[in-house]
Amino acid sequence: MGAYTDKIREIAGRLLKDCQVEMVIGFRKGSMPMMNEPCFVTRADAVDQLVWDGSCGINLANYLTGRTEARIGVVAKGCDSRNIVTHIIENKIKREQLTIIGVPCTGMIDKRRLKNLAPGEVLAVEEDGERVVVRGDGFETVHQRREVLQANCAVCHHRNPVIHDELVGDPVSEQTEVDRYADVRAIEGLSAKEKWDYFEALLAPCLRCYACRNACPLCYCPTCFVDEAMPQWVGKSQNPVDVRTFHFLRAYHCAGRCTDCGSCERACPVGINMRLFTKKLEKDAYEMWGWEAGLSLEQRPPLDTYRPEDPEPFIK
Amino acid sequence: MTCIKIDKQLWAQGLAAAEAQYRLFGPVKQGALYQFDALAAGQTPDLDGPNTRTSARAVVYPQSEVLFEYSLDSRDPEAHVLKETPAPAPRAALAVRPCDAYSFVLVRRNFEAPDVKDVYWLRNYAATVFVGLACDRPCSTCFCTSAGCGPYHEEGLDVLLVDEENHYLAKTITDKGAAFLQTAGWRTPADPEAEARIAQRRSAAEARVVSTVPTDRLAQIPQLELYAANFWQDVAFACINCGTCTYLCPTCWCFDIQDETRGNQGIRLRNWDSCMFPLFTLHGSGHNPRGQKVQRVRQRFMHKLKYYVDKYGDGIQCVGCGRCVQYCPVNIDIRRVCELMNGYGQNAACKVA
C-alpha cells in the first residue's frame, strides 16, 4: 500500500505545482486505527499528508457535490469512480472540473469485524500485502486480508476505477467468481412476517443520526424528506414506524444509483447493516435491466428511460 | 463517607431487592454493542465491556420524551388542555462510568439555570440515583483526566463501586446512595484499609489515561479571534454533518419540540436535536444563519470548548469520554481540534494545508 501512497503524493504534487488543479481531495492518516480522514490539499508542499491504505472506505464522491472550483483532483477507488460517474450524469459536477486519480482497489478492511475479533482494544493495524496485523495491549493477531474485508468489498465486481485521468498502480484482477447476492437472497426467501420482524430487529438500535444518509454520495438533496418541515412527512421521534419510513424511503431514492460502496454501513455508529435495503434494489436493477450504476457516462439510468422490453410482469 | 463491601455472590440478589423500589438501568450487551439501557426484570447489568456506545444521558434525558398529552375532541371537557405526564418513579443508573456521571454536573448548569428551570430534566434527575463503577481499563481515546474528571471521579455520583475481584467496594457519597445500598440489603462494612486501597487504585487508573487535551489557554483567547481562526475549513472538510458526535455525547443537551397527533389525541414531545443538522437553525423565513457545514462544525467546537468555558468558568463542556473520537465516521477528533484552538495564535501547530 505504501507504493500507492507515494504515487498519490507524487501525482497530487505534480498537479498542484503545475496548477492543473486548485485542490486535491484524498485521505490523511487518522488519529485512530482503521480510520482515515477525508481531507483536501491546496499546496504542493502539503501533499505528504495524503495516504492510502485499507481504511479509506469513505466515498470521496460525496465531497464533490456542488463544488465550484474549476479544477479539482480527486482520489478514487473503484466504487468512488462509479459514484463520480453518477454525479456527472446527475449534473452534480462536471467532468471537465475533475482530474481523477484512480486507485485500483484491493478492498477496505472491516473495522467492526477486526474490533470484534480482537481480544482487547485495537491499538494499531498494519497492512502488509495479503496480511493484516492487528496489535493491542498484550496481543498481536494476523489475518488474511480477504477474510477481514468489508462485506461489500468481498463481493465487489469493479475494484478498478471506471474512469480516471491518472492511475496509481496496475489494474488489479476483478473478483468475477464471487456470489454477490447471497445475503439478499436469504432475506428474499423469508415470509412477509419474517421479513418485517427481521428489519424491525435490524433497525432497533438506530439513533436517526443520519450518518448513513450523509455518508452517501447519492443523498445530496438540499432538504431530505425527513428534514422537511413544511409539510412534515415523517415524525421525528424514536417511534419505530418513523425510523423505518426513513430507511425504506432513503433506499428507494437510491434505486438504480447505488454502487454498493459500503460508506453508509461503515459510517453507522451503532453498526446497522442498512446496506441490505439498497443492495436489494441494486440487485433488482441488475437482474431486471442488466444495470450497474456508474459504469458509463453515455448510458442513461433505467429509471429515467423507457424501453419496450422493460420487464413488467407485476402489471396486470 | 462509608465503605460497604458487596460480595459478588450477593450482587444479583441485592439488585433484585432494589428492583422493588427502583427502575434499574445499566450497561447491557445488544448484539455486538454495549448500550446503556433499562434492565429487564431480573437482568443484571453487564460490567465486562468498555464504556457503552450510547451514554447514560438517556436515563435522565431520553432521546424522545413525552412532556404533555392533550385531546382535540371538542366533546371532551378538557379539550385543548395540555396535561403534564406523570413524574417518573425512582430509578437507579447502575455502573455509570465516572465520566458519564460527571456529564450530568455539566449539563445541569444548563437545565437548572438561575432564571430558568427545565422541570422535566430536573424531575428525572432528582428521581435517579447514580451508582458509578470506577474505571480500571481506560481506552486509548479516553482523556477524562484533562477534561475535569477521571476514572475514579466522584462528582455526580451517589455511590462509587470499585471492583476488587470477588467483591465490590461501595463508597457511599450521598444519602441518596446510602438509601439505595440499604434497599439492596448490602450492609457489610468494608475493612479499614479499603479507602486507602481505593486511593491507590485511583492513582493507578489515572496513570493509565494516556490521552490528554490542553485547555489552559482557551479562556484567554478572544472569542472572535477563535471564531475567525484559519483552521475551520480544514477541520470541517471531512464532516458529513451526521449527528453521531452529538447524539453519543453525554454533554450535548439541545432538543426540539414536536407535536404529534393521531385522530383527536395528541402528545407534545421533545427529541434530541443537533447543531450538526442544517434544520437546527433554519428560520421560519427560510434564512439559515448556519447554512454551511463549516459554520455548524465551528459551532459544536466553539460551544464545547469556548462559549461554555467563558460562560461558566469551570472548564470545557466535555468529559473526555472519547465517544465522538471513536465513532465519528470520518475521524474528526476533538482532541486535535482542542489542540488547534488552545494553541491558536501561539505557534505553528495550526497546520493548515
Next chain:
Amino acid sequence: MGVEPGRVHFSWISSAESTKFVEVVKQVTEAVRQLGPNENFVKKELKVA
C-alpha cells in the same frame, strides 16, 4: 421489506376501459380485504420510549 404480496397492485387501464377499471377495483379491494388492515405502518402508541 415485509409488506405482504397482494397489498400493492399495478395495472394499465386506459381512460376508455371503464369495465376493466371496475373489474380491477373489485379485485384489488377484495384482495386487500382478505389481507386485513395494514397495521405495520400505523404508529402503535403515541407514547415513545
